[in-house]
Amino acid sequence: MKKVICILFLLCTIIVSAQLKISEKEKLGVALAKRINELRVEKGRKPLERDIALYKAAEFHSGYMAKFKRLTHIEHIEEFRSPRDRVDAFSDEFETVGENILQSKPVKLPLTDAQINKLAFDLFRAWRGSEGHHKNMISSKYTMGELGFDYDPKTRRIYVTQVFGKKGAVVPNQLSDDAFGIIQGYEVCDEMRRYYNVAINMGNTLGITAKGEVYLAYHDKYDIQEIFKGPNDGLAVDLIDREQLSCEGNQLDKSPIYDGVMLKPVYKEELLSNNIAEGDYRLITKLGHVPEHLKGRDLQANLIFIINGEKCSYSMPSEVDHKAYDLRKIEPSLYNPNIPLLTEGIHEIREVYFDFDTGETIPLKDPELNYDITKVSAIDINSFTSVEGSFTSNERLHNGRADYIKKIVTKGVTSDAIITTVAKENWELCEFQLELYGTQELIGNSQQEIRSYFNKNAKNFKDQLQKQRRSKAVIFLKGTWSETSEMHYDYNLLTAIINNDIPRINRCLAQMYQNGDPSVMLRYDVIFERLLQEPELVENISAFLLKYFDEYSLDSIVFYVRNWLNKPEKLSEGAQKNLLNLYAITTERLLDTWDVQSSTLAKVMDPERVDTLMANYKGTDTVHPLLLNFHIATIKYYGQINASPKIRVSFNFIRDYFKTKVSKIDDEVDLALFFNSWSRFRLTNSFLLSRFNNKDFNERAAFLLAQTISVDHGDDEEMVGKVHRKAFGFNKKRWCDWVNEYHQLLRDPSINDLYCSSCNQ
Incomplete structure (x- = not known):
């Protein structure tokens, strides 16, 4: 019995002696904290203050790890499970908490002062060499820190915990207590x-x-x-x-x-x-x-x-400048035949509209006819029925409507006037409406299937069907003019269109393009409709619209582009080139707002249907500007529908192209602005940081980098301060005004220190 007691006593003596003394813990803590704070000062951070609650949390967790002989941030008791839980168990004052842990190599106790200093250096070096631990040691998020130690006599290892924290305030008038x-x-x-x-x-x-x-x-x-x-x-x-x-x-x-x-x-x-x-x-x-x-x-x-x-x-929101690249200016192809011009012919157009109710051949109201009937040279009658109902009944209706319109508009007109009548179901407008109003799934179906759909859903498409029934008569009035008339080319264009004189139409369009004269005649629907029929005119019409884009209805241009992009086999190379350029411009214009209406988005022809036409411009050593414009425009389309794979293709194409064009720092900033327009902030950071120490790194680059690195700096908090100090050095007032406006930047201690020491003076 005495032997047993002795053995127990000896064991107890060994265990008691194999523990870190309080004095050893204190010396080790002081030595290790000194090195950590020296590192923080070196990195522009303030030394960590001490706190009793953090000390208790650190000691508690080191004891847990020593007991279970493993490194872990998680304890099995719910109350002390996480670093946050452990700090909260001892204090409710902290808003931010972090933790580093480590175990030493086997050591023999007791420790001399020299051994303590050597151990502190080894522990510090281990943490400094680990990215995550190093980040915690120098983080500006923390203002306080404490170290806790415990010793495992079996493995002879010291378990170390450093708990970081920052105390928070209590903001009053909360809307909820919990x-x-x-x-x-x-x-x-x-x-x-x-x-x-x-x-x-x-x-x-x-x-x-x-x-x-x-x-x-x-x-x-x-x-x-x-x-x-x-x-x-x-x-x-x-x-x-x-x-x-x-x-x-x-x-x-x-x-x-x-x-x-x-x-x-x-x-x-x-x-x-x-x-x-x-x-x-x-x-x-x-x-x-x-x-x-x-x-x-x-x-x-x-x-x-x-x-x-x-x-x-x-x-947190923050200001980040961004800008997409503009479309490249491309000089269009032009065909200008040597054809003489006229001084007499058609010089005025009047359009007369007739609105019909469903099933009626008499319009809702007769229009006023305010023109000189003696000058009528030709009349185009366009009579329509909507596509619902049946073909037989619609044929009776649109023929009856045509007869009524003809009776009204030809009264008193001379017999030599050319009368042209088109009476039909308005399938052209119907097909356009299918895409416009979100019923694209019907495109490609038979007319009978589409008719059946409208018959079942006529109440939902009342306005659209009314537009399909709208009929009109176009009155062409004759006259003479001089070669010096400012309308000389317009009148020739109109006369050539009525006579289907393709060479003279091209001559007029080319001459008006070169003279800088936007034709008023092209604003009439009837002119557009006639021009739509002739593939030989597409080259010059497209060139004309490219130059005078803002002079004409965007919807009319979109309709024109869609019509001919569906018939590429009928077009010359020059016509295709101009049309593709026009497609890029109309696409960009339609999608120039962030929240595009569904009906507007439907007007844009799916880029995949255009992509085959771009084949002639791919695979060459030099990027054709048409191909570049195609990607600049279509990335907006894919951005509207959030088609990530397609966005990525166009993004990479644009990025790679402009990377080859970089010759000065402003070119690099423009590329970074493009990155930001697609929220590729880390790409901007890595791109501009690689130029950070270059002599030509300017104010524009510094402020853009300061914006993006504040939004997403990854793990490099130290670089945030460096970038902001550089921007500050370029323009103190601009930097101070910016930080004052976006005041949450002051959460970062390095920005806060710079602002408070320099901007308030």
Whole structure:
């Protein structure tokens, strides 16, 4: 019995002696903290202050790791599970928490002062050599830090924990005492990491209206459906007041969920049901309104991402300049035959419209005929029925309507006037409407199938069918003019069109193009309709429209482009070239707004149907400007429908082309602006950082880099300060004004230090 007791005593003696003394822990902590703080000062950071709560959390976790003989950030007891939980167990004052852990090589106790200093150096070197640990040691997010140690006598290893933290304030007048029940998320948030870039982009689309309403305007509503799958998934707004980011110290709330005043969360179903976007792909939805006590304050809205009732991400908006490349100017092909011009012929057009109700041959109202009937040279009658009903009944109707129109417009007209009548079902307009109004699935179906569809859904297409029935008579009036008349080419053009004189039409168009004379005649529907019929005119008509694009109806130009792009085999090489150039311009013009209406988007011909025409411009050593314009225009189309693979193809083409054209720093900035227009912020950062130390790196480049690196700097917090100091050096006032306007930049201590030390003077 004595032996047993002795043995137990000896064992106890060994165990007791094989522990770190309090004095050894203190010396080791001082030595290691000294090296860490020296590194922070070297990196432009303030030394870490000490705190008893952080010390207790660090000691507690080192003891846990020593007991279970493994390195881990997670403990099995729920109350102490995460670094955040452990700090919260000892204090509720911290808004930010971080943790580094490490185990030493086997050491023999007790430790001499020299051994303690050597051990502190080894531990410091190990952390410094690890990217994640090094990032924590120098992070500007933390202002306090404490070290905890424990020893495992069996393995003779010391387990080390450094807990980092920053204390937060308590923002008053919260709308909920418990953040509306939202808690900090962990495992449930793993999936959210896939959407890191989406979260950044979504945060940049927040805005506060003059009435205090907070809106999200995001480009892809399907991202919402993909990210937020359950009823407790959604978004919440966190409102930050400018005064929270003063030079006296940031007063961000210590809550792990919000930093300012949190608005009530909006969950998936409400996010989508409140969408007021005009396009099929966009999301514009209200997320809340500014509380009364914050109205009139200088606020910025941040975004909290919620998955299954847990906070999984936090995104702040920031100013980022961006700009897409403009279309390249391409000189069109032109055909100018040597044909003499006339001084008599057709010199005026009058269009008379007749609107018919369904099943009627008498118009709703007879139009007024205010022209000299003695000068009538020709009349075109276009009588239409809509496509619903039956072919037999429609044939009777449009012939009856044509007879009525002819009776009205030919009364008193001389017998030598040329009367042309077209009476038919208006399938041309119907096919255009199918694409325009979101019924593209009917395109390619038989006329009987389309007719059946309209018969069943006539009430839903009342306006469209009314437009199909609209008929008209075009009155051509004759006269004479001199060669010096400012309308000389217009009158010749009109006369040539009536006489179907193709060479003279081309001569007039070419001459008017060269003279800089936009023809008023091309604004008449009847002229466009006649020109649509002749492939020999496409080259000059397209050239003319390219030069005077803004003089004519965009819808008419779009209709013209679509018509001939569907018949490329009938066109000359010059005509195809001009038409493809016109396609790029019309596409870009139609898509020049962020939230394009579905009906407008439907007007754009699918680029895949045009791509085959681009084959002649591919595969050469030199990029043809037509091919470049095609990608500059169609990337906007694919951006509207969020077709990522297609966007990527055009993005890479444009990027690669302009990379070869870079000759000066401003060219590089233009390329970076293009990257930013597609939220490729890391690409901008890496591109401009590679030029950061070049002599020609200028103010424009510095400020753009400062913007993008503030949005997405990856793990390189140190570089954020360097970039901002460089921008500050170029233009102090501009930098100070920018930071003051986008005050959440002051969250970053390096920016805060620079602003508070320099901008307030």
